[in-house]
């Protein structure tokens with residue numbers, strides 16, 4: 356895919372072991388030859404990447420730099436083996452270095468926090484235990500990488516053909532990093548925005564990757580709205596997304612996502628009205644009876660996003676009783 360006369364960005368669509376299917380890695384055909392994201396830590400992913408590079412007329416040994424957009428296993432899992440096989444330097448937003456150095460540790464922390472969040476918002480303990488069981492062993496798809504060069508928000512990533520701008524825009528995860536080619540009007544966005552559906556907001560424990568200004572829920576939901584507003588103000592022509600097809604006019608798509616978010620909040624408010632104090636889990640069960648059992652954490656998060664928006668608007672009040680959070684119309 357040509358994005359400018361000087362610099363091409365090529366897509367490598369690599370299978371993952373997860374429900375999401377494939378992940379898009381991006382090869383920035385410049386000096387240094389740069390790969391954005393890695394796939395999961397599987398021998399097959401390493402050989403898939405090597406084959407895809409050969410098809411593009413390049414080799415693993417030519418990759419001089421790896422940039423990681425965020426910590427999720429389908430994007431950063433293979434970072435250690437890929438850096439070792441290529442000899443490339445690894446770059447990630449400041450704060451993500453420690454995570455990558457720790458290998459599976461950060462991922463285990465995320466999984467534990469997901470269970471805590473479910474139970475604190477009213478899911479039965481036994482569901483938390485069941486959910487934990489379905490996630491057990493996934494951290495094996497992580498790897499560790501000790502040497503990582505930290506990138507800063509607003510900084511630049513140098514190339515012979517001109518620098519890319521680095522943006523730290525937490526929302527989907529606390530570490531979400533976006534690379535911008537201002538000349539080409541192109542963004543490389545990881546999982547921050549998608550063409551066909553909203554980017555899920557998946558909190559990490561408070562303080563991971565961003566200030567712990569909301570100890571109950573990590574503050575990521577508010578950050579996700581700020582990131583959508585940032586996209587909405589952008590005049591980029593295209594966003595190269597980490598899954599699925601590229602996003603044409605990401606500014607327009609972000610404006611639609613913000614409106615969809617307000618509509619979802621109205622639906623949550625309608626469920627809450629007249630119901631008396633209730634938990635986010637009960638609301639989620641009512642709104643998504645099947646999804647909430649299949650993917651309880653992923654189904655709960657959009658409800659929390661709506662409740663945070665309603666609480667900020669003064670429409671909903673929240674209180675904690677015996678470790679469980681209750682919501683009611685204010």
Ligand SMILES: [Zn+2]
Nearest residue numbers: 425427527546
């Ligand atoms: Zn992700």
